[in-house]
Amino acid sequence: MPGEVPILYSFRRCPYAMRARMAIFASGQTCALREVVLRNKPPEMIAASPKGTVPVLVLPDERVIEESLEIMWWALSYNDPEGWLAPLNDDRDDSDALIAENDGPFKDDLDRYKYPTRYEIADPLHHRIQGLAFLKKLNARLLKTAYLCGNNFTFSDAAISPFIRQFANNDSEWFNALDLPGVQNWLQSILESDRFLRVMEKYPAWDSGMDEPAFPSTFI
Numbered sequence: 001m002p003g004e005v006p007i008l009y010s011f012r013r014c015p016y017a018m019r020a021r022m023a024i025f026a027s028g029q030t031c032a033l034r035e036v037v038l039r040n041k042p043p044e045m046i047a048a049s050p051k052g053t054v055p056v057l058v059l060p061d062e063r064v065i066e067e068s069l070e071i072m073w074w075a076l077s078y079n080d081p082e083g084w085l086a087p088l089n090d091d092r093d094d095s096d097a098l099i100a101e102n103d104g105p106f107k108d109d110l111d112r113y114k115y116p117t118r119y120e121i122a123d124p125l126h127h128r129i130q131g132l133a134f135l136k137k138l139n140a141r142l143l144k145t146a147y148l149c150g151n152n153f154t155f156s157d158a159a160i161s162p163f164i165r166q167f168a169n170n171d172s173e174w175f176n177a178l179d180l181p182g183v184q185n186w187l188q189s190i191l192e193s194d195r196f197l198r199v200m201e202k203y204p205a206w207d208s209g210m211d212e213p214a215f216p217s218t219f220i
Contacts, residue, residue, distance in 0.1 A: 009056040015162030016068040020055040021199040023072035032212035087149035106134040142182030
Protein backbone atom coordinates (compact mmCIF):
# COMPACT_ATOMS: atom_id res chain seq x y z
CA MET A 1 0.00 0.00 0.00
CA PRO A 2 2.75 2.59 0.74
CA GLY A 3 3.64 4.45 -2.45
CA GLU A 4 0.12 4.06 -3.77
CA VAL A 5 -1.82 5.98 -1.14
CA PRO A 6 -0.83 8.57 1.46
CA ILE A 7 0.62 7.37 4.76
CA LEU A 8 -0.96 8.89 7.86
CA TYR A 9 0.92 8.82 11.14
CA SER A 10 -1.70 9.18 13.85
CA PHE A 11 -2.42 8.66 17.52
CA ARG A 12 -5.99 7.71 18.29
CA ARG A 13 -6.60 10.05 21.24
CA CYS A 14 -4.72 13.11 19.97
CA PRO A 15 -7.24 15.85 19.15
CA TYR A 16 -5.09 17.14 16.28
CA ALA A 17 -5.02 13.67 14.76
CA MET A 18 -8.76 13.24 15.35
CA ARG A 19 -9.65 16.27 13.28
CA ALA A 20 -7.32 15.21 10.49
CA ARG A 21 -8.90 11.75 10.41
CA MET A 22 -12.41 13.25 10.38
CA ALA A 23 -11.58 15.32 7.31
CA ILE A 24 -9.96 12.40 5.52
CA PHE A 25 -13.00 10.28 6.35
CA ALA A 26 -15.39 12.95 5.04
CA SER A 27 -13.40 13.36 1.83
CA GLY A 28 -13.75 9.69 0.97
CA GLN A 29 -10.02 9.21 0.58
CA THR A 30 -8.03 6.24 1.86
CA CYS A 31 -4.71 6.31 3.69
CA ALA A 32 -2.32 3.73 5.02
CA LEU A 33 -2.56 4.31 8.75
CA ARG A 34 0.43 4.02 11.06
CA GLU A 35 -0.78 4.25 14.65
CA VAL A 36 2.01 5.77 16.73
CA VAL A 37 3.01 5.04 20.31
CA LEU A 38 4.18 8.49 21.39
CA ARG A 39 6.84 7.22 23.77
CA ASN A 40 8.34 5.10 20.97
CA LYS A 41 7.94 7.06 17.74
CA PRO A 42 8.95 5.16 14.62
CA PRO A 43 12.12 6.45 12.92
CA GLU A 44 10.25 6.64 9.61
CA MET A 45 7.96 9.28 11.09
CA ILE A 46 10.85 11.30 12.54
CA ALA A 47 12.66 11.13 9.19
CA ALA A 48 9.58 12.49 7.45
CA SER A 49 8.77 15.09 10.11
CA PRO A 50 11.47 15.90 12.68
CA LYS A 51 8.96 17.84 14.81
CA GLY A 52 7.88 14.43 16.12
CA THR A 53 4.19 15.15 16.65
CA VAL A 54 1.11 13.71 15.00
CA PRO A 55 -0.58 13.88 12.61
CA VAL A 56 1.85 13.62 9.74
CA LEU A 57 0.74 12.83 6.20
CA VAL A 58 3.27 11.53 3.67
CA LEU A 59 1.93 11.76 0.13
CA PRO A 60 2.78 9.23 -2.61
CA ASP A 61 5.10 11.82 -4.23
CA GLU A 62 6.92 12.05 -0.83
CA ARG A 63 5.64 15.52 0.01
CA VAL A 64 4.91 15.82 3.73
CA ILE A 65 2.03 17.69 5.38
CA GLU A 66 2.82 18.22 9.05
CA GLU A 67 -0.06 20.32 10.41
CA SER A 68 -3.54 19.02 11.15
CA LEU A 69 -5.41 21.97 9.64
CA GLU A 70 -3.35 21.66 6.46
CA ILE A 71 -4.18 17.95 6.27
CA MET A 72 -7.87 18.86 6.61
CA TRP A 73 -7.55 21.38 3.77
CA TRP A 74 -5.67 18.89 1.63
CA ALA A 75 -8.35 16.24 2.06
CA LEU A 76 -11.34 18.51 1.54
CA SER A 77 -9.80 20.36 -1.37
CA TYR A 78 -9.60 16.99 -3.10
CA ASN A 79 -13.22 16.13 -2.34
CA ASP A 80 -15.79 17.86 -0.12
CA PRO A 81 -19.06 15.98 -0.57
CA GLU A 82 -20.65 17.36 2.62
CA GLY A 83 -19.71 20.98 1.95
CA TRP A 84 -17.43 21.41 4.97
CA LEU A 85 -15.59 24.28 3.29
CA ALA A 86 -18.73 26.25 2.36
CA PRO A 87 -18.81 28.41 5.52
CA LEU A 88 -15.14 29.23 5.04
CA ASN A 89 -15.85 30.41 1.52
CA ASP A 90 -18.66 32.63 2.87
CA ASP A 91 -16.90 34.01 5.97
CA ARG A 92 -13.38 32.68 6.33
CA ASP A 93 -12.41 35.29 8.95
CA ASP A 94 -15.09 34.12 11.40
CA SER A 95 -14.05 30.47 11.18
CA ASP A 96 -10.35 31.28 11.30
CA ALA A 97 -10.79 33.43 14.42
CA LEU A 98 -12.77 30.70 16.19
CA ILE A 99 -10.22 28.00 15.39
CA ALA A 100 -7.34 30.29 16.33
CA GLU A 101 -8.89 30.89 19.75
CA ASN A 102 -9.37 27.15 20.17
CA ASP A 103 -5.82 26.30 19.12
CA GLY A 104 -4.28 29.16 21.07
CA PRO A 105 -5.65 30.42 24.41
CA PHE A 106 -8.14 27.59 24.92
CA LYS A 107 -5.58 24.86 24.17
CA ASP A 108 -3.14 26.50 26.59
CA ASP A 109 -5.77 26.44 29.34
CA LEU A 110 -6.81 22.89 28.45
CA ASP A 111 -3.24 21.61 28.76
CA ARG A 112 -2.71 23.32 32.11
CA TYR A 113 -6.06 22.09 33.43
CA LYS A 114 -5.47 18.52 32.26
CA TYR A 115 -1.72 18.24 32.95
CA PRO A 116 -0.98 20.63 35.85
CA THR A 117 2.16 18.79 37.02
CA ARG A 118 3.67 18.95 33.54
CA TYR A 119 3.43 22.74 33.65
CA GLU A 120 4.05 23.10 37.41
CA ILE A 121 0.59 24.62 37.81
CA ALA A 122 -0.54 25.01 41.41
CA ASP A 123 -4.16 25.81 40.58
CA PRO A 124 -5.46 23.91 37.53
CA LEU A 125 -9.02 25.06 38.31
CA HIS A 126 -7.97 28.59 37.36
CA HIS A 127 -7.35 27.28 33.86
CA ARG A 128 -10.64 25.39 33.89
CA ILE A 129 -12.41 28.69 34.57
CA GLN A 130 -10.41 30.34 31.80
CA GLY A 131 -11.37 27.56 29.40
CA LEU A 132 -15.00 27.82 30.41
CA ALA A 133 -15.12 31.31 28.88
CA PHE A 134 -14.51 29.77 25.45
CA LEU A 135 -17.20 27.17 26.04
CA LYS A 136 -19.64 29.96 26.85
CA LYS A 137 -18.77 31.66 23.57
CA LEU A 138 -19.44 28.44 21.69
CA ASN A 139 -22.66 27.90 23.62
CA ALA A 140 -24.00 31.29 22.54
CA ARG A 141 -23.54 30.24 18.91
CA LEU A 142 -24.96 26.78 19.44
CA LEU A 143 -28.15 28.09 20.99
CA LYS A 144 -28.86 29.69 17.60
CA THR A 145 -27.72 26.95 15.22
CA ALA A 146 -27.11 23.21 15.50
CA TYR A 147 -23.43 23.58 14.61
CA LEU A 148 -20.81 26.29 14.92
CA CYS A 149 -21.30 27.78 11.46
CA GLY A 150 -24.91 26.92 10.71
CA ASN A 151 -27.12 23.87 10.77
CA ASN A 152 -24.63 21.48 9.18
CA PHE A 153 -21.47 19.90 10.57
CA THR A 154 -18.53 21.57 8.82
CA PHE A 155 -14.81 22.34 9.05
CA SER A 156 -15.00 24.35 12.28
CA ASP A 157 -16.92 21.63 14.12
CA ALA A 158 -14.36 19.01 13.13
CA ALA A 159 -11.45 21.28 14.01
CA ILE A 160 -12.73 22.26 17.46
CA SER A 161 -14.82 19.37 18.83
CA PRO A 162 -11.89 17.02 19.66
CA PHE A 163 -10.49 19.64 22.04
CA ILE A 164 -13.86 20.25 23.69
CA ARG A 165 -14.16 16.48 24.12
CA GLN A 166 -10.81 16.40 25.90
CA PHE A 167 -11.77 19.32 28.14
CA ALA A 168 -15.12 17.69 29.00
CA ASN A 169 -13.59 14.29 29.72
CA ASN A 170 -11.19 15.68 32.30
CA ASP A 171 -14.13 15.99 34.71
CA SER A 172 -17.26 14.78 32.96
CA GLU A 173 -19.45 15.15 36.05
CA TRP A 174 -18.55 18.84 36.31
CA PHE A 175 -18.97 19.38 32.56
CA ASN A 176 -22.37 17.69 32.44
CA ALA A 177 -23.65 19.84 35.31
CA LEU A 178 -22.86 23.10 33.49
CA ASP A 179 -25.67 25.25 32.15
CA LEU A 180 -24.36 24.98 28.59
CA PRO A 181 -27.00 22.98 26.72
CA GLY A 182 -25.83 24.16 23.32
CA VAL A 183 -22.29 22.87 23.79
CA GLN A 184 -23.37 19.71 25.59
CA ASN A 185 -25.93 18.69 22.96
CA TRP A 186 -23.56 19.59 20.12
CA LEU A 187 -20.72 17.54 21.60
CA GLN A 188 -22.92 14.56 22.38
CA SER A 189 -24.33 14.50 18.84
CA ILE A 190 -20.80 14.50 17.40
CA LEU A 191 -19.45 11.81 19.73
CA GLU A 192 -22.42 9.54 18.98
CA SER A 193 -22.20 10.05 15.20
CA ASP A 194 -21.17 7.27 12.85
CA ARG A 195 -18.42 9.56 11.57
CA PHE A 196 -16.78 9.93 14.96
CA LEU A 197 -17.17 6.27 15.88
CA ARG A 198 -15.48 5.29 12.62
CA VAL A 199 -12.51 7.65 13.05
CA MET A 200 -12.07 6.44 16.62
CA GLU A 201 -11.75 2.76 15.71
CA LYS A 202 -8.76 1.15 17.38
CA TYR A 203 -5.78 0.13 15.27
CA PRO A 204 -2.72 -1.81 16.41
CA ALA A 205 0.43 0.17 17.10
CA TRP A 206 2.61 0.25 14.01
CA ASP A 207 6.27 -0.71 13.91
CA SER A 208 8.79 -0.82 11.10
CA GLY A 209 8.11 -3.63 8.67
CA MET A 210 4.48 -4.11 9.65
CA ASP A 211 1.66 -3.88 7.13
CA GLU A 212 -0.55 -0.81 7.43
CA PRO A 213 -4.32 -1.11 7.70
CA ALA A 214 -6.41 1.10 5.48
CA PHE A 215 -8.04 4.16 6.99
CA PRO A 216 -10.93 4.44 7.07
CA SER A 217 -11.58 0.78 7.62
CA THR A 218 -13.53 -0.96 4.88
CA PHE A 219 -15.57 -2.70 7.57
CA ILE A 220 -18.74 -1.06 8.85
